[in-house]
Structures are given as C-alpha cells and as structure tokens.
Amino acid sequence: MRLHDKARPVKLILMDVDGTLTDGALFVLPDGEEVKGYNVRDGMGILMARRAGLEVGVITGKASRGFDHRAARLRLAEIHQSVADKGKVLAGILERRKLAAAEVAYIGDDLNDLDVLRAVGLSGAVADAHPLVRRCCDYVCRLPGGRGAVREFIELIIRSQGKWDAVMADLSTLLDLRGRSAAPAPRRKRP
Numbered sequence: 001m002r003l004h005d006k007a008r009p010v011k012l013i014l015m016d017v018d019g020t021l022t023d024g025a026l027f028v029l030p031d032g033e034e035v036k037g038y039n040v041r042d043g044m045g046i047l048m049a050r051r052a053g054l055e056v057g058v059i060t061g062k063a064s065r066g067f068d069h070r071a072a073r074l075r076l077a078e079i080h081q082s083v084a085d086k087g088k089v090l091a092g093i094l095e096r097r098k099l100a101a102a103e104v105a106y107i108g109d110d111l112n113d114l115d116v117l118r119a120v121g122l123s124g125a126v127a128d129a130h131p132l133v134r135r136c137c138d139y140v141c142r143l144p145g146g147r148g149a150v151r152e153f154i155e156l157i158i159r160s161q162g163k164w165d166a167v168m169a170d171l172s173t174l175l176d177l178r179g180r181s182a183a184p185a186p187r188r189k190r191p
C-alpha cells in the first residue's frame with residue numbers, strides 16, 4: 001500500500017517522547033530532577049494536527065513533571081507515562097476509542113517502539129532512530145528527533161488527507177487574530 005493511502009485513514013497520532021519529541025538529551029539537576037528540551041516547531045505541528053481534526057497523544061517509558069506541563073500546553077488527548085509495554089497501552093487505546101489500528105499513526109526512535117510501530121496503520125521513524133526501527137517503518141523522517149521530525153510526520157499526514165490548504169487558512173486566521181489583539185491601540189491624532 002502506498003504511503004499516502006496509509007496516512008489517509010489516520011485519526012489519532014501517537015508518539016514516543018525521549019528521542020522523538022526530544023533529541024534524547026537529559027539534563028540532570030543537582031536535586032535529581034531531569035530537564036529536557038522540546039522543539040517549538042513540533043509544538044506547532046501538534047497544533048496543526050488538532051486544527052486538522054486529528055487527536056495527538058504520547059506513550060513514553062519515562063515520566064517527568066516537566067512533561068506534564070508540556071502535555072497540558074499541547075492539549076494532548078492521550079498521555080501515558082512510565083509505560084513498560086507500549087503494545088499493551090496501544091491495545092487499550094484502540095479498545096477504549098473504538099479505533100482500528102489502521103486509524104492510528106505512531107512515530108518513535110528506539111527498540112521499545114517496535115511493537116507499536118508494527119501494529120499501527122502508519123509508522124514513522126525519526127531520522128536518527130535505531131536502524132531496526134528505521135527498517136520497519138513506512139516513513140523515515142529527514143529530520144532527527146527533537147529537531148522537527150514530529151512536525152514532518154504530522155505534515156505528511158495532513159497533506160495526504162488533503163487538509164493542507166484548510167489548515168494553512170485556519171492557522172493564518174488564528175495567528176492574524178493573535179497578532180491583532182497583541183498590537184497596541186492606534187494613537188489618536190491631536191486636533
């Protein structure tokens with residue numbers, strides 16, 4: 001089946017976090033708290049997916065308080081942290097949302113993503129994913145994890161579904177309105 005045919009039925013886009021939404025780096029503070037960096041372009045991609053009527057979620061093996069804030073800001077529909085068996089979580093999501101596997105896309109970077117990648121309708125790997133992950137995926141991004149791979153994967157789905165123009169029009173209205181409300185009021189000329 002062609003890539004675009006696999007992307008067309010997708011309703012839910014799931015993703016890994018470390019190495020996919022981030023570049024994999026963890027900065028450990030003296031108190032043990034871990035800090036990660038997220039990419040604003042991926043954040044915009046997730047906003048675009050939501051505007052296209054797609055739901056977005058994460059399944060990650062780790063848990064972090066920082067990610068709770070990021071997830072809330074991105075308004076993720078599914079958030080699963082500290083997951084040992086990602087395949088099991090996916091099965092639960094499909095059951096609860098009454099979705100077919102063909103209606104779900106997943107993007108990841110490492111070996112613990114393989115089960116889910118093999119089960120979903122559309123699978124994606126970040127450019128710097130493990131070779132076995134890259135080999136099993138429908139689409140290998142040109143961009144690496146934490147550097148726009150998620151955005152690239154989402155744009156592929158939006159384009160395949162023929163929603164690109166609508167999302168662009170919607171976004172420009174949204175950004176235009178935001179810009180206008182932030183602009184200072186015009187000064188009145190003195191008589």
Ligand SMILES: [Mg+2]
Pocket residue numbers: 016017018019020108109110
């Ligand atoms: Mg990972």
